[in-house]
Amino acid sequence: MRRILLCPNLNRDKDLQLTKEVHDMLRSCDASVVVCPVYEDECDIPICSGLSMSTLEKELDHADMIITFGGDGTILRTARAAADKAVPILGVNMGAKGFMAEIEKEDIARIPGAVCGNFVLDRRMMLDVELLRDGAVIYGDFALNDVVVAGNTKVIDLTLYGDRQTISHFSGDGAIVATPTGSTAYSMAAGGPIVEPSADNIIVTPICAHVLAAKSFVLASDRLVSVELGAVKANPAYLSVDGVGYLNLTSGDIVNVRKSKKETLLVHLSDRSFYKKVSEKLGEKF
Numbered sequence: 001m002r003r004i005l006l007c008p009n010l011n012r013d014k015d016l017q018l019t020k021e022v023h024d025m026l027r028s029c030d031a032s033v034v035v036c037p038v039y040e041d042e043c044d045i046p047i048c049s050g051l052s053m054s055t056l057e058k059e060l061d062h063a064d065m066i067i068t069f070g071g072d073g074t075i076l077r078t079a080r081a082a083a084d085k086a087v088p089i090l091g092v093n094m095g096a097k098g099f100m101a102e103i104e105k106e107d108i109a110r111i112p113g114a115v116c117g118n119f120v121l122d123r124r125m126m127l128d129v130e131l132l133r134d135g136a137v138i139y140g141d142f143a144l145n146d147v148v149v150a151g152n153t154k155v156i157d158l159t160l161y162g163d164r165q166t167i168s169h170f171s172g173d174g175a176i177v178a179t180p181t182g183s184t185a186y187s188m189a190a191g192g193p194i195v196e197p198s199a200d201n202i203i204v205t206p207i208c209a210h211v212l213a214a215k216s217f218v219l220a221s222d223r224l225v226s227v228e229l230g231a232v233k234a235n236p237a238y239l240s241v242d243g244v245g246y247l248n249l250t251s252g253d254i255v256n257v258r259k260s261k262k263e264t265l266l267v268h269l270s271d272r273s274f275y276k277k278v279s280e281k282l283g284e285k286f
Contacts, residue, residue, distance in 0.1 A: 002064040003032045004115055005087075007056060007078050009070025010039050012094040016051070018069055022092075022108055023051060029112045034059050038074050060085045065115060065267065069105075071095020072145075072185070075266075076242050079144045083262040088121060090114055090267035097281045099184045102267055114269050122268040124181045124197060125221060126260040129241055133253050141241040144264050145182030147257050148240045149227045149249065150174030150207060156237045157230030160204055162223045171233050172209035177202060177225050177257045181264075184278065192216040196274055202259065225257040 004026055008019040019035060026033050036056040056066075060082060066089045068074045075091045082089065091101030092108060103110055113119075129147050131139040149158065151173055158175055160167040178187040183195040183203050192205035193216060202225055205216040219225065229237055231251040238246040239255055249255075 001030060001032050002115060003034070003059075003062050005056065005059050005063045005066045006033060006035045007038050007066055007068045007074065008035070009068070009074040009094065010037050012070045012074070018092070018094070018105055018108070020051065022067065022069075022111055025108070025112060026115060029115060031115055038068070038070065038077055056081050060087060063087045065090060067092060067111065068101075069094055071098050072100045073243065075100045076144055077244075079264040080142070080242065080244070083126065083142065083144075083264060086265060088119075088265040088267050090119075090269075097184075099277065099281060100181065100266065102270055110269060114267055119267045119269040122198070122266040124264040124266060125179050125200060126262045126264060127177065127179055127202070127257050128260040128262075129239075130256045131239060131247065131249075131253060132256065133250070139239075139247060142260050142262055143182070143242045144179065145185050145242050146176050146178040146187060147255065148174060148176050148186065148243075149229065149255055150238060150240070152236040152238060154235035155208075155210065155233055156235050157232040158206075159228045159230060160206075160217075161226040161228070162204075162217070162219055164224070164226065167204065167217055168206065168209075168211070168214045169230075170206060170209040170211040170214040172211075172214065173207040174237070175207060175227050176205045177227065177255075178205065179203070184281075187216070190216075193218060194278060198274075200259075202257070221259045223258070227255045227257070229253045 093101035127143045159169045180195040180199040187205045200221040202219045206214040234251045237249040
């Protein structure tokens with residue numbers, strides 16, 4: 001019997017209506033189903049009879065698939081928890097854009113087929129992150145989407161490196177180091193390129209740089225990307241990984257980013273191409 005974890009974003013599926021519908025659908029397929037709410041620390045969990053409730057961390061070791069109900073943020077949070085467990089994630093979009101979600105909420109009838117194994121596995125690269133201060137590593141993390149170094153309301157002084165060779169030096173709002181998956185998120189909004197999520201690259205994008213020559217770079221995945229916070233404009237700055245938390249930075253701090261051995265497994269069951277998905281999400285139809 002396959003064990004399926006349903007992970008609803010309680011800000012999106014507040015009454016668990018969609019979650020319960022899929023739960024009942026899968027129970028009829030003889031699947032073991034557990035509901036593991038996301039953002040449970042921020043929302044009250046509604047009382048729903050007939051649902052087996054638990055936490056994602058407790059259930060991951062025995063899971064065959066995770067199904068999320070929300071937007072890309074829900075998938076990001078789930079992917080961070082599942083990265084070491086190699087559990088595939090199927091995203092049901094209940095958000096705005098939902099580039100990572102495979103199906104819309106109107107398409108949940110396709111879920112039983114996926115649970116029975118009718119899907120293709122989409123492997124997404126991740127990034128390892130470490131923060132160096134005075135030569136010592138004081139923080140480590142990993143990302144599916146991006147790593148952001150940015151100023152708190154004021155411009156900051158940054159130098160970007162690839163394998164310790166200078167890429168660019170500029171003052172601006174900050175810099176984004178993204179995976180191909182994250183290329184359609186903050187990096188795209190900052191003027192970075194859209195990169196196929198199956199590609200193996202690291203994208204480095206300045207944010208509102210005050211130098212015309214500071215452009216976005218698409219690097220090979222084996223590069224070590226470093227972002228150094230300078231002292232010319234020693235304004236308050238922070239580090240954010242996948243939009244989770246804000247770690248204060250100081251002049252001289254170096255953020256190192258490299259390809260991780262971890263990866264996120266996404267369930268792919270649509271015949272819709274990445275190009276078509278981007279066009280639909282960004283407002284074009286064909």
